[in-house]
Amino acid sequence: EANRIYNFNPGPSMLPLEVLKEAQAEFLNFQDTGMSILEISHRAKAYDEVHNQAKADILELMGLGDDYEVLFVQGGASMQFDMVALNFASAEKRGNYVLSGSFASKAYKEAEILGRGYVAASSKDVNFKHIPAQEEIKLSDDAAYLHVCYNNTIFGTEYHYIPETGDVPLIADMSSDILSRPLDFSKFSLIYAGVQKNLGPAGVALVVARRSMLEKSPADLPTMLRYDTYYSKNSLYNTPPAFGIYMVGKVAKWLKAQGGLEVMAERNKKKAALVYDAIDNSNGFYAGHADKDSRSFMNVTFRLPSEELEKKFVAEALENQLGGVKGHRSVGGMRASIYNAMPYEGCEKLADFMEKFHKANA
Numbered sequence: 001e002a003n004r005i006y007n008f009n010p011g012p013s014m015l016p017l018e019v020l021k022e023a024q025a026e027f028l029n030f031q032d033t034g035m036s037i038l039e040i041s042h043r044a045k046a047y048d049e050v051h052n053q054a055k056a057d058i059l060e061l062m063g064l065g066d067d068y069e070v071l072f073v074q075g076g077a078s079m080q081f082d083m084v085a086l087n088f089a090s091a092e093k094r095g096n097y098v099l100s101g102s103f104a105s106k107a108y109k110e111a112e113i114l115g116r117g118y119v120a121a122s123s124k125d126v127n128f129k130h131i132p133a134q135e136e137i138k139l140s141d142d143a144a145y146l147h148v149c150y151n152n153t154i155f156g157t158e159y160h161y162i163p164e165t166g167d168v169p170l171i172a173d174m175s176s177d178i179l180s181r182p183l184d185f186s187k188f189s190l191i192y193a194g195v196q197k198n199l200g201p202a203g204v205a206l207v208v209a210r211r212s213m214l215e216k217s218p219a220d221l222p223t224m225l226r227y228d229t230y231y232s233k234n235s236l237y238n239t240p241p242a243f244g245i246y247m248v249g250k251v252a253k254w255l256k257a258q259g260g261l262e263v264m265a266e267r268n269k270k271k272a273a274l275v276y277d278a279i280d281n282s283n284g285f286y287a288g289h290a291d292k293d294s295r296s297f298m299n300v301t302f303r304l305p306s307e308e309l310e311k312k313f314v315a316e317a318l319e320n321q322l323g324g325v326k327g328h329r330s331v332g333g334m335r336a337s338i339y340n341a342m343p344y345e346g347c348e349k350l351a352d353f354m355e356k357f358h359k360a361n362a
C-alpha cells in the first residue's frame with residue numbers, strides 16, 4: 001500500500017496489513033450474517049466462535065494447557081493495575097513490585113493507594129536504564145505476589161530472565177511485548193496486556209492466568225473488578241469489546257501462520273539488531289538509553305547530540321515514510337517501537353536513514 005508509512009508509534013501501533021485487509025474484506029457482511037462484526041449480538045453463534053477461537057489460539061501460541069484461562073477485560077492495562085491489587089493483595093499480604101519504569105511505577109502506585117504495596121526492587125535511581133537483576137529483588141515476608149513490567153515501553157528495557165519467586169505468584173504486565181517471543185509462560189501465575197501494541201486495537205486487556213488465581217475473588221469487591229466474574233462467565237458477563245477481541249483473534253491467527261513465537265522472536269531480534277547496530281556504529285552520535293544487557297527488542301530508545309537535531313530527525317524521518325519516532329518526554333530523544341507487525345524492511349529503512357542522517361549532520 002503506497003500511502004501507508006512505516007509506523008513506529010508506541011501504541012496504538014502498526015497492525016499486520018494482511019489482518020487489516022481481511023477485516024476490511026469481511027466488514028460489511030460478517031460470515032453471511034448480513035451484518036458487520038460491530039453490529040451482531042455478543043450472544044450470537046458467529047461471535048461465540050470468534051471469542052473462543054481467539055482464546056484457544058492465544059493459549060496455543062503460549063504453549064499453555066488447560067490449567068490456564070484467557071480473559072478479555074475493558075479498562076486497558078491500567079485497570080489491571082487496580083484489579084491485580086484488589087484481587088490479590090491486602091493489608092496483611094502486600095503486593096510486591098519491581099519498579100523498572102513508569103508503568104511499573106504506576107502499577108505500584110495503585111497498590112499504594114490501597115495501602116497494599118511494597119517495593120521489592122527499583123532502578124529509578126539510574127532513570128530506569130536497566131532491569132533490576134534477580135539478586136536485587138527482595139520480597140517482603142508477607143508477599144502476595146511479585147509484579148513485574150516485562151517490557152518498559154517508555155525506557156526501552158526488557159527482562160531477559162524470568163524472576164524466581166519460590167511460592168510467591170509471579171504477575172507480569174506484558175503490554176508491550178506480549179506474544180513477541182516464546183517464554184516458559186507457566187512460570188507466571190497471571191499475565192496481562194493492553195492489546196493495542198502487539199495484538200490489536202485499543203479497548204481490550206488480555207489476561208492469561210492460572211485458573212486457581214481466578215476462581216475466587218475477595219467477597220467485598222464490586223462485580224466488574226472481580227476476576228471471578230470474568231472467569232465464571234467466559235468474559236461475557238456484560239457486553240465484551242467484541243471488535244477488539246475479533247481483531248486479537250485475527251492477529252493470533254496471523255502469528256500462528258507466521259510460524260508462532262519462535263519465528264517472531266527470530267525476526268524481532270534481527271529487526272532490533274539493525275537499529276541497535278545503527279546506534280552502536282555511530283561513534284556516539286546516537287546514544288542508546290538502555291544498558292546493553294537490558295535492551296528491549298520492542299522499543300529502541302536513543303538520543304541525538306542536541307534537541308535541535310532531534311527535531312530535525314523526526315521531521316526528516318517522516319519525509320522518508322518513517323513515522324512516530326519521537327520519544328517520550330521522560331527519556332527525551334527518539335523511540336522506535338518495532339512490534340510484531342513492523343516488517344524487517346521498516347527497520348532496514350530506519351537504520352539506513354539513521355546512517356545517512358548522521359553523515360549529513362555530524
Ligand code: PMP
Pocket residue numbers: 011075076077078079103149151152153154173174175176194195
Ligand atoms: N503497561 C505498559 C507496559 C504500557 O506500555 C502501557 C501503555 N503504553 C500501559 C501499561 C497502559 O496501558 P493502557 O493504556 O491500556 O491502560
